[in-house]
Amino acid sequence: ANEPPFDIKSLRSDIEAMISDNLDLGPSLVRLAWHEAGSYDCFKKDGAPNTASMRFKPECQYEGNNGLEVPRRALEPFKKKYPQISYADLWVLAAYVAIEYMGGPSIPFSWGRVDAKDGSVCGPDGRLPDGGKTQDHVREVFTRLGFNDQETVALIGAHTCGECHIKYSGFDGPWTHDKNGFDNSFFTQLLSEEWVVNPKIQKMQLMDRATTKLMMLPSDMALILDPKYRKYVELYANDNDRFNKDFSAAFKKLTELGTKNLRKAPAVEC
Numbered sequence: 001a002n003e004p005p006f007d008i009k010s011l012r013s014d015i016e017a018m019i020s021d022n023l024d025l026g027p028s029l030v031r032l033a034w035h036e037a038g039s040y041d042c043f044k045k046d047g048a049p050n051t052a053s054m055r056f057k058p059e060c061q062y063e064g065n066n067g068l069e070v071p072r073r074a075l076e077p078f079k080k081k082y083p084q085i086s087y088a089d090l091w092v093l094a095a096y097v098a099i100e101y102m103g104g105p106s107i108p109f110s111w112g113r114v115d116a117k118d119g120s121v122c123g124p125d126g127r128l129p130d131g132g133k134t135q136d137h138v139r140e141v142f143t144r145l146g147f148n149d150q151e152t153v154a155l156i157g158a159h160t161c162g163e164c165h166i167k168y169s170g171f172d173g174p175w176t177h178d179k180n181g182f183d184n185s186f187f188t189q190l191l192s193e194e195w196v197v198n199p200k201i202q203k204m205q206l207m208d209r210a211t212t213k214l215m216m217l218p219s220d221m222a223l224i225l226d227p228k229y230r231k232y233v234e235l236y237a238n239d240n241d242r243f244n245k246d247f248s249a250a251f252k253k254l255t256e257l258g259t260k261n262l263r264k265a266p267a268v269e270c
């Protein structure tokens with residue numbers, strides 16, 4: 001039977017209600033699921049992706065995971081109310097619910113991820129990408145995770161939502177004018193704005209000359225500086241349906257890295 005041992009319909013609507021009360025949680029839940037998976041090495045097959053290993057030291061203390069205690073804590077009451085779901089499944093389900101809530105694709109959920117028991121399985125520090133670096137670094141990280149250029153560009157399109165926080169990363173501000181919406185606007189902004197260095201931030205980041213309200217990381221700019229990445233930026237900027245479809249497939253793959261024997265949850269009725 002594919003029926004999960006928890007009431008997925010009720011859990012989904014509980015998560016949705018929490019996000020509608022605190023819109024900034026949506027993007028942070030997406031980042032949580034991404035960083036949990038982003039420790040993977042597809043060649044060494046280690047790094048404990050999709051096991052909620054980030055609950056433990058040393059991983060919870062890696063600089064790249066700063067701020068993720070907020071979504072982790074926000075999900076604790078659901079783990080208490082639905083004890084049969086693993087943390088690893090809960091984090092992924094919450095990210096899918098957030099993406100859909102913000103107007104992104106509805107991603108078919110599979111369950112059965114197994115939680116890490118302690119921090120002994122955590123990958124080494126330094127596997128998550130550094131926003132201050134450019135295409136060679138981005139390609140190295142996403143190749144290690146098992147993604148090609150098209151999937152990489154689609155995935156980074158998640159910067160359509162959320163923002164950077166000085167206290168977490170040293171970077172500041174949102175990528176798009178609607179940080180609680182999920183569509184291809186990261187790509188349209190990247191191509192249409194004129195990006196200049198923001199002199200007010202200590203770390204190197206860019207701002208749009210027109211409003212100075214938006215930001216891009218050097219790693220985001222790499223997607224238009226590298227011709228092999230740029231062609232997908234153009235594709236997604238021109239076709240939101242294609243972005244939704246490709247993002248959905250790539251994010252599903254990301255959130256299933258390293259897993260075995262997942263089972264499809266019943267389709268969601270709208």
Ligand code: HEM
Nearest residue numbers: 027028030034129130131155158162163164165168169219
């Ligand atoms: C936020 C870097 C790829 C989703 C951030 C932040 C940085 C960053 C520096 C700000 C964190 C903070 O200060 O709170 C990068 C780099 C990437 C990358 C360098 C790859 C080269 C991705 C991917 C996803 C993603 C693949 C998801 C599929 C997000 C989201 C936020 C975020 C949703 C907003 C979080 C919030 O508003 O709390 N990223 N990221 N990022 N990232 Fe990425």
Ligand code: CA
Nearest residue numbers: 036048049053
């Ligand atoms: Ca992990």
